[in-house]
Structure formats: structure tokens, C-alpha cells
Amino acid sequence: MRIDLHCHSTASDGTDAPGGLMAAAAAAGLGVVAITDHDTTAGWDAAAAAVPAGMTLVRGAELSGRWYGAGQSVGLHLLAYLFDPGHPPLVAELARVRRSRDVRAENVVALLNADGIDVGMDEIRGQAPGATVGRPHIARALVARGLVGSVNEAFAPEWLGRRYRLPKTDMDVLTAIGLVGAAGGVTVLAHPRAGSRGHIVPDALIAELAAAGLWGVEAGHVDHEPADQEHVRALARELGLRVTGSSDYHGENKTVRLGAFTTAPEVYEELAAAATGTPPLAG
Structure with missing residues (x-):
């Protein structure tokens, strides 16, 4: 079974509508696909209505996170899976981040x-x-x-x-991990060694996130070289974190294709068993 746990639709910055994403995932031979739009669950219902027979939908989101230390901060992305989308504190945080995106665009x-x-x-x-x-x-x-x-x-x-790049408001990552957990979901750190994006999440910070309840870390990713993937896997073993792989598909906005990297079936089964907020949806 091929499992891709990081995909975007037109509910954020992908080019496939949620229903189209489900069709594309089926055409790509995926058995499980996650919709993980940035800071929103707006695509969930449309994706759920279009799950093809034989495929399973994992509902999630990619949260804009930031760690704040003494005089510094580190931006990172947190994949949140199978949480309750109506959990009030999480709903409020997501709305705050989305408003900041609009202000940044203006x-x-x-x-x-x-x-x-x-x-x-x-x-x-x-x-x-x-x-x-x-x-x-x-x-x-x-x-x-x-x-x-x-x-x-x-x-x-x-x-x-650079010239027209402006920051947006992010969620405190430790708060985000706690909110997702309280909403019955699980969290996975996305592309922690994506140096091409201008940042690498330090190992010591990943250890701090693990201590705060982080469930897993994404190793297989288009922005990770083979050495990066092995580094993440070794760190995950040391910290007791699960390891995922995903495409980070954005449709025509990026060249990566669905299923470019995948998650092991046994890891997916653990993820589904750990969450209590929103169950996977089989077509």
C-alpha cells in the first residue's frame, strides 16, 4: 500500500481542488492520502465527499510554527493529523494565523x-x-x-x-503540539532539514519538541538529500519518534509528483491508532 501523508489543495496553495486531489491520488496508485493545507481545514469536506473506492483519506493540516528561544526564533512546519477540527483553542489559533497571511499579502x-x-x-x-x-x-x-x-x-x-518577502504570524510550536494533542491529533515535524528553504531545524530543538509530545518526523521529502534522510532517521531512532515520507504535493505550483516519497504501512497504522479526533475515511 502506497501512502502519501503531505499534500496541498486549492484550500491553500495547491492547484488541485480537494476533489481533484483525491482523483489524482487514486490515479497515482495511492492507497492512503492526506490533505494537509496550510493552517486550514477548509478542504476537508470536499475531499471527504470525493474519496474513491479503495482509497483512504487522512484529514490534516500543515501548521505554521515557530520556536522562540533566548533572543532568537526558528520557523518550522508542523503536520497535524486526524485532530478534531472544532476544538475551540486550535480553531482560534488557526484563524489568527490565516488572518496574518491576508495582512501580509496586502x-x-x-x-x-x-x-x-x-x-x-x-x-x-x-x-x-x-x-x-x-x-x-x-x-x-x-x-x-x-x-x-x-x-x-x-x-x-x-x-x-527577498525584495518583496515579508514575515507572517506563526503559532508557538510548543503550544501547537499541545493544542493538536488536546484535539485528539498527532503531530509530525515537516522537512526538518530542507536547507534549500533557508533553514535546518537543529537536532536539539527536535529533541525538545519530542519531549513536548511530537509524534514523528518527516524524513522522505524532495528537499532532503539522501544524507539528510538518514540523519533524520537516526535522530528519530534516538528520540523514539516515528518516521514518515511524503511528496509535499502542490499540483502545478511545484514539480514534485504524488507518491514521490511514501510512509511505511506500519507507521501509518500506528498514526491512525494514536489519534482520537477524526478517524481516517475509507472510500
């Missing part, structure tokens, strides 16, 4: 406009119907205007990579 537009680049929020929101606006939606609006040739080009330093 501020990026103001910077672009100040430099004579006539891009508006209406056309950016047109790239994200029903979704919280993210940087990929701004990138697609720049492509549609002919200002850049591709989404990748839009993330170059002279564009969204």
Missing part, C-alpha cells in the same frame, strides 16, 4: 505598488478562490501579468524571495 501588494508594479489584491484573490492568500498566489498573479515567466521566477531574490 502589505506585499503595497510594496509592489510603491515600486510602480500595478498588481491588486482582487487579482491575487482570484488566484486563491475560497482559500487564504499565500505567497504562491501572489506569484501566480505576477505570472498572469507577464511580469515573471514562472512561479519559480517569482520566488527569485528580486521578487518574493
Whole structure:
């Protein structure tokens, strides 16, 4: 059974609608697929209504987290699986982060406009119907205007990579782990050694997260070299964490395909058994 536990839809910054994601997962030969849009559960219902026969849906989200230490902070992403989407404290935190994404987009537009680049929020929101606006939606609006040739080009330093890059509000990662656990879910640290994204999560911090209740860590990922994957696996063994692998699929916004990396069936079974918030949904 092929299992992909990290996929995005148009509910955040993917290009496949939730139902289309289910169809694509079936076509890719997946037996289990997770929908993990950024800081939202907005795609859950549509995905659940479209699960093909013989496939299982894991409902989740990718949380924007940050660890705060003495005079420093580390940004990271936390995959949350099978939690209760109505748990009030978690709902409030997710809403706060989504609002910050909208504010960031408006501020990026103001910077672009100040430099004579006539891009508006209406056309950016047109790239994200029903979704919280993210940087990929701004990138697609720049492509549609002919200002850049591709989404990748839009993330170059002279564009969204540096000149027009602004921070957003994140969840305190220790708080996030606690909230997901209280909502009956389990947490997995996403792509901890994705150096191409500009950060590597220190091993000591992963140990702190494990002590706080982190359930697993993502080793198989397109942004992990083989040595990175082995490093993560060795650390997971040391800390007693489970190891997952996933595509981090975003449709046409990235080149990675569904099932590029997968999770072992026995790890998935442990994950499903550990969660009490929202069960996996079989088609």
C-alpha cells in the first residue's frame, strides 16, 4: 500500500481542488492520502465527499510554527493529523494565523505598488478562490501579468524571495503540539532539514519538541538529500519518534509528483491508532 501523508489543495496553495486531489491520488496508485493545507481545514469536506473506492483519506493540516528561544526564533512546519477540527483553542489559533497571511499579502501588494508594479489584491484573490492568500498566489498573479515567466521566477531574490518577502504570524510550536494533542491529533515535524528553504531545524530543538509530545518526523521529502534522510532517521531512532515520507504535493505550483516519497504501512497504522479526533475515511 502506497501512502502519501503531505499534500496541498486549492484550500491553500495547491492547484488541485480537494476533489481533484483525491482523483489524482487514486490515479497515482495511492492507497492512503492526506490533505494537509496550510493552517486550514477548509478542504476537508470536499475531499471527504470525493474519496474513491479503495482509497483512504487522512484529514490534516500543515501548521505554521515557530520556536522562540533566548533572543532568537526558528520557523518550522508542523503536520497535524486526524485532530478534531472544532476544538475551540486550535480553531482560534488557526484563524489568527490565516488572518496574518491576508495582512501580509496586502502589505506585499503595497510594496509592489510603491515600486510602480500595478498588481491588486482582487487579482491575487482570484488566484486563491475560497482559500487564504499565500505567497504562491501572489506569484501566480505576477505570472498572469507577464511580469515573471514562472512561479519559480517569482520566488527569485528580486521578487518574493527577498525584495518583496515579508514575515507572517506563526503559532508557538510548543503550544501547537499541545493544542493538536488536546484535539485528539498527532503531530509530525515537516522537512526538518530542507536547507534549500533557508533553514535546518537543529537536532536539539527536535529533541525538545519530542519531549513536548511530537509524534514523528518527516524524513522522505524532495528537499532532503539522501544524507539528510538518514540523519533524520537516526535522530528519530534516538528520540523514539516515528518516521514518515511524503511528496509535499502542490499540483502545478511545484514539480514534485504524488507518491514521490511514501510512509511505511506500519507507521501509518500506528498514526491512525494514536489519534482520537477524526478517524481516517475509507472510500
